[in-house]
Each structure stands twice: as C-alpha cells, then as structure tokens.
Amino acid sequence: LKATISNCSNNYGPYQHVEKFIPRQITNLIDGVRPKLYGDGKNVRDWIHTEDHSSAVWRILTRGRIGETYLIGADGERDNLAVLREILRAFGRPEDDFDWVRDRPGHDRRYAIDSSKLRRELGWEPQHTDFAEGLAETIRWYRANEAWWRPAKEATEARYRAQGQ
Incomplete structure (x- = not known):
C-alpha cells in the first residue's frame, strides 16, 4: 500500500x-449567548487555518515521499483562554465575558x-500567520x-448542556 x-x-x-x-464561541456570540470555557482554559493547541492545512495536505499528496509521516503546524500555539479572549475582543466584548464550565473528561x-520536516523537505509554509486576521475572517x-x-447549532448545544458544558 x-x-x-x-x-x-x-x-x-x-x-x-x-x-x-x-465556531462554538463565535456562534454563541452571534446568538447573544455568553461563550463557555472548559476547565482552566490552559489547554494549548497549535492553531492552523483550514486553508493552510489543506495546502499542506496537497503538498504532501503531490510531493511527499511514500511511507513518510509529515506533521502539519503553523507555529500558532495558544491556550484556549487566549483564543477566547481574542474572539471576545473581535466582538468588542470584555475579555472576561464568558462562563467557566467543567472540563471535558480526558481533555x-x-x-x-x-x-520542520514538512517545511524543509517539501518547502511548505503557512500563509495565514496573523491569527487575529484569520480569526476576524x-x-x-x-x-x-x-x-x-x-x-x-441547537442539537450541538443540547449535547453540551447534557454534559454540563
């Protein structure tokens, strides 16, 4: 194979x-609902724009070496609290205008x-490096x-409510 x-x-x-x-935080704010943050908000992710992810996958499919594994990242590490505060700022809301909810099990x-392997071997670079602009878009x-x-939206929120989140 x-x-x-x-x-x-x-x-x-x-x-x-x-x-x-x-998307949950954005759509809650559009609906006038206070966003919700799991646990202490210190969970860190390397956020990557969907277009950058897609371009990296395409580069791997067209130029990658068979049998290799490539990690796709955009040097966009932020914790969930920082991301939520950025969303709130974009909506012109205070940084503390959200509700804390219990953390997800196993979060x-x-x-x-x-x-670095993807960048070095296949010459791929993310194009959406300004997180605030990507978030505004x-x-x-x-x-x-x-x-x-x-x-x-409603079915999704009903599932979260059932889980206390």
Missing part, C-alpha cells in the same frame, strides 16, 4: 462544525507540532453563512 501520513493540531476557519471550540493539556464567514451552520 502506497501511503503517506499527516498529523495536525486544531484547525480554525470557514466550514467548521459548530461543535468545535472556535489533553497540549498538542505540540513540529512541522472566520468571524465574518460565520456571520455571513448562518444558513450553513444554524441547522446544527
């Missing part, structure tokens, strides 16, 4: 399901990605595409 493997951390951008961290503390997309995410 001819295969390559890629691993990535958390994505953000258009078309993410409303159950994911960033990993940190995802770290070293994408994502917020604009969710505001403009409510018909896309709205059908899944």
